[in-house]
Amino acid sequence: MIAKLSALVLCLALPVHAETLRIAIPSDPAYVDPAYFGSTSEFYLIDNLYPRLAKYAPGDAWKWELDAAKSVDLSDPQNIKFELKPGLIWSGGFGELTAEDVKYSYERHLNPDLGSGIIAEFKLLDNVEVTGKYTGIIHLKAPSASFWTATMVFTTGAIISKAAAEAAGGYFEAVPTATIGPYKMKSFEPGMKIVLDRDQGWTGTPGAFDEIELIPIADDNGATIAFEAGELDFTTLNALDFDMLSTNPPKGGVVKLAQSVDPFWLGITETAPALQDIRVRQAIQLAVDVPAILSAKSNGKAVQATGLAAPGTLGARTTPPMARDLERAKALIAEAGAEGTTVRLDFVSTASDGSNATAQIIQANLAEIGLVVELNGQDEGTFWSIDSIRGTDPQLHLKSWFGNPDALYIMQYFTREQIKSWNWEALQNDEYEALVDQARTTIDEGARSNIYQRMQEIMEASGDFLFISHEAYTVLSRDTMEAAYLPDGRPVFAVFRLK
Amino acid sequence: MSGTIGLRMLLRDPMGLFGLVLATLLILSAVFAPLLASHDPAAIDVAAKLQPPSAAHWLGTDEIGRDTWSRVLYGGRVALAVALSATVLSVFFGGLLGLIAALGPRWLDHLLVLSFDTVRSYPVIILALAIGPIFGGGIVVLLGLLVATSIPYYARVMRSSVIAQASADYVEALRAMGMGRIRIALRHILPNVIGPILILASMDIPAFIMAEAGISFLGVGVKAPATSWGMILDQGFRYIGHTPWLVIAGGLPLILATLGFTFLGEALRDAFDPRLKRRG
Numbered sequence: 001m002i003a004k005l006s007a008l009v010l011c012l013a014l015p016v017h018a019e020t021l022r023i024a025i026p027s028d029p030a031y032v033d034p035a036y037f038g039s040t041s042e043f044y045l046i047d048n049l050y051p052r053l054a055k056y057a058p059g060d061a062w063k064w065e066l067d068a069a070k071s072v073d074l075s076d077p078q079n080i081k082f083e084l085k086p087g088l089i090w091s092g093g094f095g096e097l098t099a100e101d102v103k104y105s106y107e108r109h110l111n112p113d114l115g116s117g118i119i120a121e122f123k124l125l126d127n128v129e130v131t132g133k134y135t136g137i138i139h140l141k142a143p144s145a146s147f148w149t150a151t152m153v154f155t156t157g158a159i160i161s162k163a164a165a166e167a168a169g170g171y172f173e174a175v176p177t178a179t180i181g182p183y184k185m186k187s188f189e190p191g192m193k194i195v196l197d198r199d200q201g202w203t204g205t206p207g208a209f210d211e212i213e214l215i216p217i218a219d220d221n222g223a224t225i226a227f228e229a230g231e232l233d234f235t236t237l238n239a240l241d242f243d244m245l246s247t248n249p250p251k252g253g254v255v256k257l258a259q260s261v262d263p264f265w266l267g268i269t270e271t272a273p274a275l276q277d278i279r280v281r282q283a284i285q286l287a288v289d290v291p292a293i294l295s296a297k298s299n300g301k302a303v304q305a306t307g308l309a310a311p312g313t314l315g316a317r318t319t320p321p322m323a324r325d326l327e328r329a330k331a332l333i334a335e336a337g338a339e340g341t342t343v344r345l346d347f348v349s350t351a352s353d354g355s356n357a358t359a360q361i362i363q364a365n366l367a368e369i370g371l372v373v374e375l376n377g378q379d380e381g382t383f384w385s386i387d388s389i390r391g392t393d394p395q396l397h398l399k400s401w402f403g404n405p406d407a408l409y410i411m412q413y414f415t416r417e418q419i420k421s422w423n424w425e426a427l428q429n430d431e432y433e434a435l436v437d438q439a440r441t442t443i444d445e446g447a448r449s450n451i452y453q454r455m456q457e458i459m460e461a462s463g464d465f466l467f468i469s470h471e472a473y474t475v476l477s478r479d480t481m482e483a484a485y486l487p488d489g490r491p492v493f494a495v496f497r498l499k
Numbered sequence: 500m501s502g503t504i505g506l507r508m509l510l511r512d513p514m515g516l517f518g519l520v521l522a523t524l525l526i527l528s529a530v531f532a533p534l535l536a537s538h539d540p541a542a543i544d545v546a547a548k549l550q551p552p553s554a555a556h557w558l559g560t561d562e563i564g565r566d567t568w569s570r571v572l573y574g575g576r577v578a579l580a581v582a583l584s585a586t587v588l589s590v591f592f593g594g595l596l597g598l599i600a601a602l603g604p605r606w607l608d609h610l611l612v613l614s615f616d617t618v619r620s621y622p623v624i625i626l627a628l629a630i631g632p633i634f635g636g637g638i639v640v641l642l643g644l645l646v647a648t649s650i651p652y653y654a655r656v657m658r659s660s661v662i663a664q665a666s667a668d669y670v671e672a673l674r675a676m677g678m679g680r681i682r683i684a685l686r687h688i689l690p691n692v693i694g695p696i697l698i699l700a701s702m703d704i705p706a707f708i709m710a711e712a713g714i715s716f717l718g719v720g721v722k723a724p725a726t727s728w729g730m731i732l733d734q735g736f737r738y739i740g741h742t743p744w745l746v747i748a749g750g751l752p753l754i755l756a757t758l759g760f761t762f763l764g765e766a767l768r769d770a771f772d773p774r775l776k777r778r779g
Contacts, residue, residue, distance in 0.1 A: 221739060244741045292545040296563045349718050356734075357562045360723045364543045367724075375722055378632055 019210040021481070023493055024223040024235035026350075027380065028190050028216050033172040034158040035109060035116040038384060041214065043155055043402060045194070048494040049179040050158035051097060053082050058484035058492045062313070062405040064153040068097060068180070070134075077143040077443055080152075084134040089201040090178040094161045097180060099136035103128035104162035106138065114170065120412050121151040124440055142441040145448065150406035182207030182494050191216060208481070208497045218350070227253060227476055234483060234491060238353050239298035239472035249476075256475040257301060258489020261310035261403030263410065264302075266362065266466040271419075271426040272395040274343050280371075281463025283332035284396070286325045287369045290468055293361050297354030302469035307456030309407035310470045314445060315452025316407075321467070322460065329369045339370035347398035348384075349377025355398060358468075362396075394424040400471055403488070408448075411455050412436050425464035432458045508770040515766020521759025525752070529575040538566035540573040541724040549742045558748040561734050567748045574728045575752060577721055581638065582707035582760075585645040590700045592646065593653025594693070600654065601661035602684055612658070615651030623648045623710055624717070631719025641720045645710055649703070653696060660692035702764030705757040712753050728753045 025041040032045045047055075051068035066072065068088055073081035088097040106128050109116040116122070124147050126139040140147055151157055164178030165171065175188050182204065183196040194214040198207055215232065217223045223235040228250040236258075237245075245255045266288065268281045275281055290304050306322075309315040333339055343366075347359045356377060363373040373396070401410055413422040415433050432455055439451045459465045475491075477483040480499055484492040509515045528535060537557065544564035552559045558567035600611040627644055634640045664670060665688065673683050714720035715729030716736075723730070731749030739746055 219737075221736065224740065241740075289545075292543070292563075295545045296548060354562075356718075361543060361545070361563055363723060364541060374635065376635060377718055382632060 019208075019498075021209040021212045021493065021496055022231065022233050023212065023214050023491065024217045024226065024232050025194075025214045026216065026218055028188075029174045029194070031171070031173055032176045032185075034105070034156060034160065035114055035118065035171060037155065038117065039380065040402075041216070044214070044491065044493070045176075045185075046155050046158050047490070048183070048492065049176060049181060049185065049196075050160060051088065051180045052153065052157040052159060053084075053102070054153045055157070056153055056405075056486055058486060058495065060487055062487050064149075068159060074148060077145055077148075078140045080138040080140070080148070082136055082138070086134055087203055088180050089203070090161045090164060090180055091184040091199050091201060092161075092164060092178045094164045094167075094178040097159070097161075098133050099128075099130040101162050102136055102138075102159055103130050104165070105159040108165075108170075118151075118156045120415075120418065121156045121409070123412075143443055144440050145443045145445070146406055146408045146440055150404055150409040150412075154404050154406075154409065155402075156409075183212055186211070205495075207494060212493060224250070224476070233478040233481065234493065234496075235476050236489060236491070237474040237476060239301035239474055240354060242301055242472075242474040243299055245474060245476060252479050254477050254479050254483075256477070256485075256489065258473045258475050258485065259302070259310075260471045260473060260488035260490075261313060261405055261407075262400055262471040262488070263305060263308045263310070263403055264398070264400040264468045264471055265305070265308070266468060267394070267397040267399055267425045268464050268466065269394045269397070269424060269426050270428070270462065270464050272343070272393065274338075274341050275395060277336045277338065278463045279332040279336040280338045280341070283329040283336070283338075283369055284366060284371070285322060285460075285463060285466045286329035286332070287371075288362055288365045288466055289324050290321065290466070291324075292365075293358050294469055296357040296361060298469070298472050302472040305467040305469045307407070307453070307459070307467055308403075308410050309452055309456065310403060310405070313405045313407060315449045315456070317453050317456055326368060333369045333371070340372065341370075342372040342374060343395045344374045344376050345396040345398065346376045346378065346383060346394065348380050348400075350380065358398060362398075394426075397424055399424070403470065405487075407452055408436075408439050411452065411459075412440070414459065425462075427459065427462055427464050429458050429462060506770070509766050512766045512769065514762045515770070518759045518762025518764075518766060521755055522763050525575055525756050525759060526579060528572055529579045532569075532572040532576050536566070536569035536572050538569045540565060540569040540726055542566070549738060549745075551742075552744055559742065559744045561731070561745060562738060567731065567745060570726045570731060571728070571748050571752055574726045574731060574749075575756070577638065577725060577727050578708045578711055578753075578756060581642055581645070581711045581721075582704045584642055585649065585707045586700050586704055588642070588646045589649035589703075590653050590696060593650040594657045594696065596650060597654035597657025597659075598661055598684060598689070601658045601665065602680055608658075611654070615654050618648060619651045621648070624713060627714040627719050628717065631714070635722075636719045637722045638720075638725065641711060641714055644714075645707055649707075653700070656696055656699065657692065660695070661688055664688045664691055698764070698768045701767055702761065704764065705760040708753070708756050708760070712749075 025044060027039055027041055029041040029045055031037060032042055034046055037043060037046050053069040053072055054064045055067045057063050057065040068084055070083045070085045084097055084099060106125055108114055109119055109122040110125060124140045124142060124144050126141045129137045129139060131137060161178035168177055175185055182199060182202050184199040186195040186197040188194045196212040217226060220237045220241055223232060223237060226232040227235055242257050249255050268275055268284055294300055294302055294304060304321040306317040306319055345359055345362060347355050349356055359375050363375055366373050414427045415436060416428055419426050435451050435455050439448055442448045442451060473489050475489045482497045482499060484495045547560050547564040548562055550556055550560040556566050558571060561567055596611060600608045630644060670683060673687060711720060712729035715727040716733045721727035721730060728749045732746060735745030735749050
């Protein structure tokens with residue numbers, strides 16, 4: 001309700017600036033620290049404010065390009081040599097970017113006291129050797145291809161200023177004190193907006209805008225109204241909005257459909273008392289009408305998934321998606337003697353992402369096989385952080401994760417050591433864990449693809465996962481500018497240009 | 500004033516009559532919802548989602564193809580059940596606590612009044628947003644919340660009325676005759692104060708209907724597969740750009756119910772206890 005009202009208030013209250021780019025974000029950031037990021041807003045800010053050695057380039061295909069690095073030598077997949085561009089200056093007076101910053105940024109994730117949320121990504125990292133002011137070698141414990149594609153060129157590879165981080169107490173909350181790029185953080189008014197302005201110390205191509213305002217608007221209706229009122233220049237909406245907006249676009253609006261690599265699935269926790277019998281979990285997989293969910297959630301814009309690897313990316317399965325088989329599901333429930341069992345379905349109850357519809361379809365589908373589903377919709381913060389869900393008693397849960405064109409980024413989290421953290425499904429499979437290690441150190445793409453496919457087969461066969469789709473989004477931008485996107489529609493607003 | 504005269508006054512009041520008709524229609528539609536509904540309100544047909552009103556679906560369909568007309572009828576059942584239950588329970592427990600506060604020892608009175616004021620200081624919506632997710636929402640939690648936040652109101656009214664009556668001459672006379680406090684309270688004071696409280700309660704029914712819809716709109720009230728006008732409004736809000744009939748379908752019965760019960764309550768008040776009208 002507050003979000004709905006605030007969107008309308010914002011429409012009336014925001015001043016118009018000719019050279020201000022205004023972008024809708026779903027929520028305020030909590031941590032703009034690569035060690036703790038999680039929300040969409042945090043992804044946006046980290047991607048656009050911190051340098052990486054290299055990063056995925058805007059465009060229609062997933063290709064990486066050099067960023068802070070002048071050169072990178074990947075010829076030895078266990079020892080990655082890099083040389084930084086000289087003259088990249090941290091905002092806030094924290095000096096020049098050096099190899100020491102790179103060493104600090106990556107090795108800090110290995111420090112258990114930091115509690116980094118992306119420790120799994122850095123599992124192969126041994127150390128970063130500084131060989132000069134701008135040069136260094138990233139030493140891995142074993143040769144790896146995925147370390148580069150799944151970690152270094154993604155958001156997780158962000159480099160922070162050692163001096164700034166230490167001055168801030170070892171980590172950044174919502175306001176980073178040192179960034180590198182065309183823009184730096186100017187101000188943060190929680191619930192109202194984040195303002196970025198030009199970084200005068202930036203020597204690269206200057207930003208096209210005097211300021212960028214990131215405005216938290218949680219629901220799509222609010223964002224669309226704000227766009228129509230001329231108070232927003234860019235917003236990402238649910239795919240449901242695409243048909244309506246593309247046939248009747250707002251004045252000055254460019255509408256685009258983006259197919260993301262963000263997987264959306266139903267997690268089925270195998271340690272939950274009601275779900276310990278694999279027949280019950282398999283019955284759930286067979287009973288849910290995924291095409292109906294896709295129709296309700298995305299107007300059919302997203303396709304049914306066969307795994308966590310998105311279509312067209314490494315390891316995407318080519319097998320047909322799981323088909324609904326109600327009779328088999330009923331038989332499994334009868335065999336397990338589970339008729340009348342009650343299970344809770346946790347999900348993020350966002351106003352406009354179709355999750356409510358998805359949950360209600362699952363509830364109705366499972367009622368057909370005799371399971372009673374209690375819906376437990378929550379706001380995003382509660383869903384991802386509440387202890388009772390994270391550590392102790394998850395049952396069924398609808399989840400959407402930020403994806404990566406290298407699916408190992410996500411798949412490496414479904415191990416025993418992640419059960420109290422990210423492996424809510426409690427998948428416990430020796431072969432799977434061995435494959436995770438194998439995938440990390442396999443260089444050959446074909447072999448790696450086979451490993452990924454086998455991992456997804458194990459996930460599905462465990463009964464712990466019902467793969468639904470990879471999210472599709474509607475992207476709405478102003479026609480007076482050239483927006484830049486990653487292939488999944490994620491905005492790279494630091495390089496947005498005016499036409 | 501006798502009941503017959505009061506009823507005549509009610510029927511002569513055009514707004515009261517309008518309210519009575521509306522309230523009666525809503526109650527009948529809720530009671531006979533299974534007969535009036537054209538579809539199972541929980542039946543999903545995604546292929547027919549977000550359909551406009553038609554002969555097959557009088558009020559169209561929602562985001563997963565459920566028949567909105569049927570959901571509105573069943574939503575009325577929930578609204579009325581919650582509102583009537585909340586009213587009855589609030590009056591009962593509020594009245595009881597008010598009576599205890601008025602007739603009990605001074606320290607208990609202070610304690611209860613402090614409790615009433617503490618609970619009343621929290622807006623019901625804020626409490627719902629805080630408590631709903633903890634207890635998982637649902638009709639029982641919603642009802643508990645509405646009752647808990649309304650009890651202090653009725654308790655306060657009951658306490659004040661009983662204290663006022665306690666010093667009346669007829670009570671003094673009864674005491675002088677040796678009648679016990681509890682007996683005086685239950686047999687003589689209560690019948691004198693309960694009428695106005697019941698009229699106040701009737702005027703609270705629309706407030707409970709609105710509260711149920713509002714809390715369900717925010718997602719912490721009634722849970723699927725049950726339905727509520729607030730849930731329909733919430734769905735409608737999401738699709739208001741291209742399916743305005745969902746908002747209309749959820750909003751119109753809410754408006755009619757609120758108007759109907761408000762007019763009826765006011766007419767009842769005017770007919771049976773004109774003093775309350777004067778107090779405004």
